[in-house]
Amino acid sequence: MSALLQRIRGIVGSAGVITAAGDLASYATDWRKRYIGLPLAVVRPASTDEVAQVVRACADSRTAIVPQGGNTGLCGAATPDASGTQIVLNLSRMNRIREVDARNNTMTAEAGCVLASLQEAAEEAGRLFPLSLAAEGSCEIGGNLSTNAGGTAVLRYGNARELVLGLEVVLPSGEVWEGLRALRKDNTGYDLKQLFIGAEGTLGVITAAVLKLFPLPKSHATAVVAVQNPEKALALLERALEGCGERLTGFELFSDSCLALVLKHFRDTAAPFPRRFPHYVLMELSDTQSGEGVRALVENVLEAALEEKNILDAAVAQNETQARAFWKLREFISEAQAHEGPNIKHDVSIPISRIADFISATDRELARAHAGVRLVTFGHLGDGNLHYNVSAPEGLAPDVFVKNTAAVNRLVHDSVARFGGSISAEHGLGQLKRDEIQRYKSPLELELMRKLKRALDPHGIMNPGKVL
Amino acid sequence: MSALLQRIRGIVGSAGVITAAGDLASYATDWRKRYIGLPLAVVRPASTDEVAQVVRACADSRTAIVPQGGNTGLCGAATPDASGTQIVLNLSRMNRIREVDARNNTMTAEAGCVLASLQEAAEEAGRLFPLSLAAEGSCEIGGNLSTNAGGTAVLRYGNARELVLGLEVVLPSGEVWEGLRALRKDNTGYDLKQLFIGAEGTLGVITAAVLKLFPLPKSHATAVVAVQNPEKALALLERALEGCGERLTGFELFSDSCLALVLKHFRDTAAPFPRRFPHYVLMELSDTQSGEGVRALVENVLEAALEEKNILDAAVAQNETQARAFWKLREFISEAQAHEGPNIKHDVSIPISRIADFISATDRELARAHAGVRLVTFGHLGDGNLHYNVSAPEGLAPDVFVKNTAAVNRLVHDSVARFGGSISAEHGLGQLKRDEIQRYKSPLELELMRKLKRALDPHGIMNPGKVL
Numbered sequence: 001m002s003a004l005l006q007r008i009r010g011i012v013g014s015a016g017v018i019t020a021a022g023d024l025a026s027y028a029t030d031w032r033k034r035y036i037g038l039p040l041a042v043v044r045p046a047s048t049d050e051v052a053q054v055v056r057a058c059a060d061s062r063t064a065i066v067p068q069g070g071n072t073g074l075c076g077a078a079t080p081d082a083s084g085t086q087i088v089l090n091l092s093r094m095n096r097i098r099e100v101d102a103r104n105n106t107m108t109a110e111a112g113c114v115l116a117s118l119q120e121a122a123e124e125a126g127r128l129f130p131l132s133l134a135a136e137g138s139c140e141i142g143g144n145l146s147t148n149a150g151g152t153a154v155l156r157y158g159n160a161r162e163l164v165l166g167l168e169v170v171l172p173s174g175e176v177w178e179g180l181r182a183l184r185k186d187n188t189g190y191d192l193k194q195l196f197i198g199a200e201g202t203l204g205v206i207t208a209a210v211l212k213l214f215p216l217p218k219s220h221a222t223a224v225v226a227v228q229n230p231e232k233a234l235a236l237l238e239r240a241l242e243g244c245g246e247r248l249t250g251f252e253l254f255s256d257s258c259l260a261l262v263l264k265h266f267r268d269t270a271a272p273f274p275r276r277f278p279h280y281v282l283m284e285l286s287d288t289q290s291g292e293g294v295r296a297l298v299e300n301v302l303e304a305a306l307e308e309k310n311i312l313d314a315a316v317a318q319n320e321t322q323a324r325a326f327w328k329l330r331e332f333i334s335e336a337q338a339h340e341g342p343n344i345k346h347d348v349s350i351p352i353s354r355i356a357d358f359i360s361a362t363d364r365e366l367a368r369a370h371a372g373v374r375l376v377t378f379g380h381l382g383d384g385n386l387h388y389n390v391s392a393p394e395g396l397a398p399d400v401f402v403k404n405t406a407a408v409n410r411l412v413h414d415s416v417a418r419f420g421g422s423i424s425a426e427h428g429l430g431q432l433k434r435d436e437i438q439r440y441k442s443p444l445e446l447e448l449m450r451k452l453k454r455a456l457d458p459h460g461i462m463n464p465g466k467v468l
Numbered sequence: 469m470s471a472l473l474q475r476i477r478g479i480v481g482s483a484g485v486i487t488a489a490g491d492l493a494s495y496a497t498d499w500r501k502r503y504i505g506l507p508l509a510v511v512r513p514a515s516t517d518e519v520a521q522v523v524r525a526c527a528d529s530r531t532a533i534v535p536q537g538g539n540t541g542l543c544g545a546a547t548p549d550a551s552g553t554q555i556v557l558n559l560s561r562m563n564r565i566r567e568v569d570a571r572n573n574t575m576t577a578e579a580g581c582v583l584a585s586l587q588e589a590a591e592e593a594g595r596l597f598p599l600s601l602a603a604e605g606s607c608e609i610g611g612n613l614s615t616n617a618g619g620t621a622v623l624r625y626g627n628a629r630e631l632v633l634g635l636e637v638v639l640p641s642g643e644v645w646e647g648l649r650a651l652r653k654d655n656t657g658y659d660l661k662q663l664f665i666g667a668e669g670t671l672g673v674i675t676a677a678v679l680k681l682f683p684l685p686k687s688h689a690t691a692v693v694a695v696q697n698p699e700k701a702l703a704l705l706e707r708a709l710e711g712c713g714e715r716l717t718g719f720e721l722f723s724d725s726c727l728a729l730v731l732k733h734f735r736d737t738a739a740p741f742p743r744r745f746p747h748y749v750l751m752e753l754s755d756t757q758s759g760e761g762v763r764a765l766v767e768n769v770l771e772a773a774l775e776e777k778n779i780l781d782a783a784v785a786q787n788e789t790q791a792r793a794f795w796k797l798r799e800f801i802s803e804a805q806a807h808e809g810p811n812i813k814h815d816v817s818i819p820i821s822r823i824a825d826f827i828s829a830t831d832r833e834l835a836r837a838h839a840g841v842r843l844v845t846f847g848h849l850g851d852g853n854l855h856y857n858v859s860a861p862e863g864l865a866p867d868v869f870v871k872n873t874a875a876v877n878r879l880v881h882d883s884v885a886r887f888g889g890s891i892s893a894e895h896g897l898g899q900l901k902r903d904e905i906q907r908y909k910s911p912l913e914l915e916l917m918r919k920l921k922r923a924l925d926p927h928g929i930m931n932p933g934k935v936l
Contacts, residue, residue, distance in 0.1 A: 445660065451923045
């Protein structure tokens with residue numbers, strides 16, 4: 001093994017190879033601290049050529065590689081196993097924005113660029129890079145693409161996959177596939193970039209990408225809306241899409257139990273209405289037109305919905321401060337939940353038309369099987385994506401309750417499958433759902449995935465033990 | 469061979485198998501009449517199960533299959549060779565819309581559905597299916613997806629690939645991959661549907677798809693704008709995107725030579741302005757808001773552009789009739805060209821920021837190498853996609869001129885490559901550009917494509933001689 005490390009030091013320099021136990025820890029543990037690995041070394045290359053040489057060295061010695069970006073993933077895809085034999089290939093030093101081409105509405109960025117820095121670079125060029133998610137201050141674009149990240153603007157702009165025009169990828173052989181095309185249309189054969197997006201580093205290492213930029217919105221409107229139940233939220237979604245179309249960029253749902261947690265744990269938050277309601281919707285609109293048009297539009301939609309008694313109350317933010325206060329109610333939910341101790345999390349998607357039925361059916365089943373559980377349901381309703389989290393019943397210690405994880409997962413995921421949904425909407429499979437997915441995908445589909453894996457990575461050195 | 473046909477007749481019935489020479493012709497020739505094949509038979513299954521059984525029968529006997537939809541492709545991908553050994557698998561009988569789910573904004577359609585019928589079904593449900601192209605009255609969605617069709621609304625809604633949530637595919641083994649998910653988010657492993665979209669039937673047979681629907685626009689604005697050159701058209705595009713954002717659904721460029729041809733060959737067309745200008749832009753905006761807002765918006769953008777002297781003149785359609793008249797000027801170009809006899813066509817894309825430079829550089833080179841050629845340049849400028857067509861010099865018979873096709877292609881495509889473009893933007897490779905692409909893709913990329921082909925179709929029975 002030391003021959004390999006010696007070769008790698010020759011490629012990236014001694015400073016680019018970390019082997020001291022104390023220094024490894026932060027790279028060897030995932031963000032949620034569910035997985036604690038032990039790598040042979042963490043290697044931090046500074047260029048595509050260095051990545052290629054390192055991968056070739058690993059390929060020659062059949063050493064497993066775990067690609068890693070900002071290490072903010074939620075399913076352990078970027079965490080090595082504990083064997084002490086895997087190389088963590090951390091891309092953070094590859095953080096150059098190679099080009100911003102405002103007229104082409106594209107930006108070419110290396111894998112290690114922090115998402116927030118890409119948002120800023122786009123804005124400086126008078127453009128929007130719309131990918132936006134909780135970890136944006138530390139997650140990196142290579143990881144975002146490898147997990148096909150979602151976030152809060154998918155409704156309008158799509159998932160990470162939809163934001164990519166081209167990729168540069170180091171293949172498991174150490175060869176570099178130069179696919180950095182900056183074209184909106186290219187029908188010259190198989191669209192190879194699609195293979196690597198969302199593959200969680202199991203087919204190659206994304207080193208750079210050409211990303212789509214959009215016109216910068218010049219006005220926003222944010223509203224919190226109280227609704228009786230998810231069904232009413234869906235009716236509002238339908239109306240909002242019909243009335244606002246492409247201006248609707250976010251449509252988030254959260255239950256009153258979520259609001260209660262946020263109000264309890266964050267002193268600087270306030271309930272949006274004088275009284276409480278069963279569920280809330282957070283709506284965000286944006287427009288390239290400046291002025292009050294978009295706020296008037298959302299007010300029209302909400303007035304009509306009030307008249308039809310589809311919603312119970314509504315508050316439209318009157319300024320940026322109020323809009324941010326509304327967003328906190330949604331964004332702080334995960335953290336508020338963490339303060340209560342562990343819970344059983346799900347990241348699921350359902351056809352939007354069936355999501356209300358899914359929630360009520362699954363709530364019912366859970367109550368029957370696990371009496372007293374508290375449901376902390378929130379998510380990107382506009383995308384059909386729920387973070388359907390289950391907390392301990394009153395009086396039961398969370399640490400004890402989470403021993404039911406397997407049983408609760410089974411119940412929830414079986415329900416998801418019955419409703420034609422997915423057990424991982426935006427987080428990926430990683431290590432966390434690698435076994436679970438075997439139950440929900442057909443043997444044929446799993447075999448197709450394995451065929452692709454074998455075709456591209458015949459020695460199985462790219463992120464083994466993840467996804468498949 | 470007759471054993472195979474007997475088996476297939478047992479699957480689809482005698483009426484579903486065509487072998488009479490006279491009946492074969494329309495299936496054996498491509499739309500542009502460039503390729504004339506001779507199949508063993510044309511088979512017309514009526515269900516996914518029949519497709520699967522037919523493919524299995526062909527797999528057992530290692531018989532090549534040529535999937536075919538409306539047979540409107542422009543690169544010969546759906547035309548069999550002349551060996552008399554290939555089976556044309558025509559999907560036209562599979563033309564059922566299985567479901568329209570307005571609240572999920574999806575529609576599940578079989579491969580043989582004619583595109584226009586899908587547009588109509590969406591509109592009946594109060595939704596838009598935005599894929600739109602010249603052949604929409606006869607092309608079929610299976611072919612649209614297999615060629616990742618483009619068309620006139622890509623700027624706003626993306627290519628066919630972006631309009632798909634799920635697929636049902638008969639694999640080369642005859643197994644059916646059931647991937648008909650109706651989800652906006654699904655990160656459970658490799659996104660297999662991406663393999664089959666744009667693969668031109670070389671990896672499997674698409675039998676059905678879940679398609680995205682959008683809110684129905686309630687207002688439109690159409691304008692023709694005169695500009696000095698493509699560079700000025702690009703400046704207008706940038707302004708229009710900044711000012712109109714997602715409302716801009718179409719941005720087409722055509723030169724005065726295109727207009728001259730349309731006016732010459734179509735009596736019911738009229739020049740948009742009292743005098744002629746070097747180039748024209750056709751702009752289309754749409755909005756989910758009804759009323760005059762979108763027309764006022766385009767007028768603002770055009771007034772500002774006139775003041776800045778970026779454009780020379782502009783006409784905004786005052787009603788639907790005038791809007792249709794403007795669109796005819798763009799839509800009739802291909803047919804007007806055909807009336808002049810054959811020409812040398814290119815379907816290329818270029819990064820939008822470089823497209824003006826591409827046009828002037830390539831025009832110059834062509835004039836030098838082929839004195840007197842007439843350039844008929846038009847296309848979807850908003851997508852960076854040009855139909856850069858080259859006609860015979862005055863006085864030279866078109867039939868004689870097109871003998872220069874290989875040389876002209878070489879010159880144009882080499883120029884495309886220098887500008888980082890693609891030699892097939894929206895039409896695919898088929899038979900037409902199968903050899904040509906070898907020059908422009910890296911050996912590594914071609915080998916990756918071959919690896920995928922071998923992994924999915926080890927016996928090479930799916931549409932051999934196309935793409936790869």
